[in-house]
Amino acid sequence: MSRRSADWASLVAGLLFVLLGLAFVVSGTTAWEVNVLWVLPVLAIGLGLVGVVRALVRSRDRPDRRSS
Amino acid sequence: MVDGEPRDEARAPESAAADTSPAAGAAERELRRDDAAGVITGVAAGLGRHTGIDPVVWRTAFAVTALGGGTGLWLYAFAWLLMRDARGGPALLEQLLNRRLSGEAVLALLGGGLALGTAFNLIGGFGWTTLVLAVPLVLGGLIAHNRGVDLSRVARQLPEWLTKREPPPNAPGSEPDPAYYNPAQPWAAAPSGPIDLAVVARQSAAREAPDPDDEEDEDSGEDRERPPRPKDRDDAAARPSPRRGVSLLGVSAWIVAALTAVVFVHAGGVSVGALLSPQAAPLYLGGVITVCGVVLVVGTWAVNPRGVAPVAALVTVLAVAATTTDLTQLRFGDARWRPAAVSEVREPFELGVGQARLDLTALPLEPGQEVTVRVRVGFGSLDVLVPDSVRTVVHGRAGFGRVALADRVSQLGVGLALHDTLEPVSGSGGDGAAEEAVSEAPTLDLVLDSYAGDLEVWHVAA
Numbered sequence: 001m002s003r004r005s006a007d008w009a010s011l012v013a014g015l016l017f018v019l020l021g022l023a024f025v026v027s028g029t030t031a032w033e034v035n036v037l038w039v040l041p042v043l044a045i046g047l048g049l050v051g052v053v054r055a056l057v058r059s060r061d062r063p064d065r066r067s068s
Numbered sequence: 069m070v071d072g073e074p075r076d077e078a079r080a081p082e083s084a085a086a087d088t089s090p091a092a093g094a095a096e097r098e099l100r101r102d103d104a105a106g107v108i109t110g111v112a113a114g115l116g117r118h119t120g121i122d123p124v125v126w127r128t129a130f131a132v133t134a135l136g137g138g139t140g141l142w143l144y145a146f147a148w149l150l151m152r153d154a155r156g157g158p159a160l161l162e163q164l165l166n167r168r169l170s171g172e173a174v175l176a177l178l179g180g181g182l183a184l185g186t187a188f189n190l191i192g193g194f195g196w197t198t199l200v201l202a203v204p205l206v207l208g209g210l211i212a213h214n215r216g217v218d219l220s221r222v223a224r225q226l227p228e229w230l231t232k233r234e235p236p237p238n239a240p241g242s243e244p245d246p247a248y249y250n251p252a253q254p255w256a257a258a259p260s261g262p263i264d265l266a267v268v269a270r271q272s273a274a275r276e277a278p279d280p281d282d283e284e285d286e287d288s289g290e291d292r293e294r295p296p297r298p299k300d301r302d303d304a305a306a307r308p309s310p311r312r313g314v315s316l317l318g319v320s321a322w323i324v325a326a327l328t329a330v331v332f333v334h335a336g337g338v339s340v341g342a343l344l345s346p347q348a349a350p351l352y353l354g355g356v357i358t359v360c361g362v363v364l365v366v367g368t369w370a371v372n373p374r375g376v377a378p379v380a381a382l383v384t385v386l387a388v389a390a391t392t393t394d395l396t397q398l399r400f401g402d403a404r405w406r407p408a409a410v411s412e413v414r415e416p417f418e419l420g421v422g423q424a425r426l427d428l429t430a431l432p433l434e435p436g437q438e439v440t441v442r443v444r445v446g447f448g449s450l451d452v453l454v455p456d457s458v459r460t461v462v463h464g465r466a467g468f469g470r471v472a473l474a475d476r477v478s479q480l481g482v483g484l485a486l487h488d489t490l491e492p493v494s495g496s497g498g499d500g501a502a503e504e505a506v507s508e509a510p511t512l513d514l515v516l517d518s519y520a521g522d523l524e525v526w527h528v529a530a
Contacts, residue, residue, distance in 0.1 A: 010365075
């Protein structure tokens, strides 16, 4: 694995999918049930957040490099 | 849609003049998604750029063929999986299959997919959805033939293209910002801390030297830290870069494959139900989603996890569908229902994709009896035949398509909702006995539902 600068959007997406995946796993193994009506909105909002984070990181990096 | 010719003579001269850079030329030679000109994912824009056909035509083709049992939707998803990204990185399927797919092969696969969808549609009989699929297929074939593509040769070569063990292209590394290096201030890009002026002087001398041989310099530790020059970037592009993203995706694919094997062993056999039944889907698909999430978290600092997030999103949608509907009970193709007892209509009639026909003329109904019949066809057409001696209350709903009630009402469009009643025909004589027969006629409540398709209710003689 090659090292590279941190991709914070990937972190947000990863946490989103870990939470969603664990919610499904827990609902499949326990009596607690995941309310699927919430899953798709959470997915949409989460992916939107990923896009926002990606845009913020890019916009932050560009001026920093130019000003240095 | 089988168009194996990259843009050449048919290319619009103005666009050719607009994009003369090497990168733009490579983008045209390769079949890549075009994020900049795209509307959703850049698939249609990329296809348009590669084939020289306006992207609007491609978008229209995807939308029109989506009416034929959703064919356009899965063709679009298929194209997204097959096409390289805007920077020329390998397509997701290229990574998974670990082999290179040429633009011609991708176009041939899309054409083959449309031909396959048309063939499947013909299984249920010839209908308007067949025309919706066949017309773009024939037009695409004619256009390709007109451009000199030998379709029979493409069909013969496709297996060879798919089995060729040529590795996929490397993912391009991130382009350094040109502003990073300032020749007038070479130390400006250095990290904070003391600056070794000897190193700066050596770097400046190396940059000003006309000697193109950079191999010797690579051995010195200082040179590894120096910012890249434009020439260095060219050299880096010429050298094979490490395959970023492939290994991580491969590891996650192996984990998912192992998880699938465990599920099959636990279920005692290989079946779709073991993975996608409402009981198994939360565990299996939840596990897959979690694996994708962990891969993305690891990818924050390690290898670029490109392509994992869309896959995880698709699996999440699939998990939602699997927990709300029993996907293993979905039916595809042609369905003919002719219930002969009221007990047979208590459960809803369901068809996932295809053509269905519900004949209620054999249903025995007593005067004054009220029976509810529910029919759900995901994508396709539905014809309901009801006897004209019964009152039929229709509640039809279609996300997209057409809803028709005998010869009286017909709606075409998006978000259709039809609530109407078909009065019995046999009692329309006007005398007292006939009016009594009408008032005591049995009632059929028809609840029809479809995502996209054609819903029709017909009165037939009892």
